[in-house]
Amino acid sequence: MLSAEAQQALQECLHEVVLSKNQFLVTEGKICRQLYFLQQGALRGSYNLEGKTVTHWFAFEDDFVTSFHSFITQEPAVENIQLLEDSILWSISKDNLSRLMKQYHEIETFVRTAYEKYYIRLEERFVNAQFKTATERYQELLQQRPHIIERVPLGFIASYLGISQETLSRIRSRY
Template identity: 70%
Template structure:
């Protein structure tokens, strides 16, 4: 829990009352590799803070898994669309490594947001970070070549290549595993 509180302190000061309320509201989860936080068709009712480990968000289209994001230490993760709207998720959240997460329900979070404006500010910052990542993914997919996307991955998030199977990296980049192999041989 200390890593979560320390992470939040990077973005804004929290009153001791807000810190205590957050500490009381999050529950620790320890999950194994390949377990799921969420499967498509289910409503996501929790926001998670990933203390250790890794996970991915992916869709299934025509029996093919399409990875569209990864989460690592100190990331807030959830199926944002489902969490915010209360509609069934169209994505799956699967752990890539054994992981320790902190979970808070939407109902509990909503109560805290009404009580503490500084927590509301922190949630806004988390949503802004998510939006920025989403927009970067969109721009990359629309305007960069596969080699440029791989080069950006190498320069900005090289740890992905060390921790994620290459098939999932290829899917994340929007290319086949064969294309990824050809690109990697040039770098």
Template identity: 70%
Template sequence: MQQLIKRLQQLHYVSEEMQQHLESQFTRVVLPKNEFLIEEGKICRHLYFLEQGCLRGFYNLDGKEITHWFGFENDFVTSFHSFITQDPAVENIQLMEGSILWSISKDALNKLVDQHREAERLLRIAYEKYYIRLEGRFVNSQFRTAAERYEKLLTETPEIIERVPLGYIASFLGISQETLSRVRSRL
């Protein structure tokens, strides 16, 4: 829980009173590798803070898994569209390592926001960061070569090579594993 509080304090001031409310509302969740946090077709009712571990978000398209994001320590993760709208998720979120997460339900989060102005600000900042990452992924996929996308990925998350299978990395970059191998051999 201290890692979550520390991360929130990096984003915005968190009062003692709110820290106590956070501790009473978040639940520690320990899940094994390959477990699904959310599956397409189900409603996502929780927002998670990833304390330890690694996960990926992916879509199924014509029987093929398309990875569109990764989550690592200190990330807030959820199927944002489903969490916000309470519509069934169109994505899957799967753990790639055994993980420790902190979970809060949408109802508990809404109560927290109603009780603490700083919680509303923190939530807004978290959503802004999510949007910026989303836009960055779009720009990356549309305007950069495969080699540029790979180099950027390594710059931003150098540990990804040790933690994520190359097939998922290739999918995330929008290229085949063969193309990724050629890109890697040239670098």
């Protein structure tokens, strides 16, 4: 946990962001200069690929979200981040976060832990896509993140699993 001093310094740099369902937090082609903490709501990260939108992650309460590549490199984002529900987020700029990480080792450790969690989720997605069947990916989703089924439209879930909506319907009919 953060010391009272570090918490105070962090709170002074946070800004509340309230957005409505279907709005975009990040759009491809623009540099993402903010890291967000999702207090309430749901989001999805997606890419446009040959005219199709491909969902590659979801975020829910207590998740950190950003276009990590764009945020870290300060290059234009290649993804879009869209709200699936009305949401409340807290943002901090890259400049303020960098300053706080230099000033407070505990904030640096906290941010590193968030980055590590993101990397682990990314690696799990890669392994699942390469080595598991559609049915196995769906079963794992049900076991590890069942709330997604309740809060996310099936078309986005199918895209996330790398299958058609029809295939998802067939798989779901077995459960």
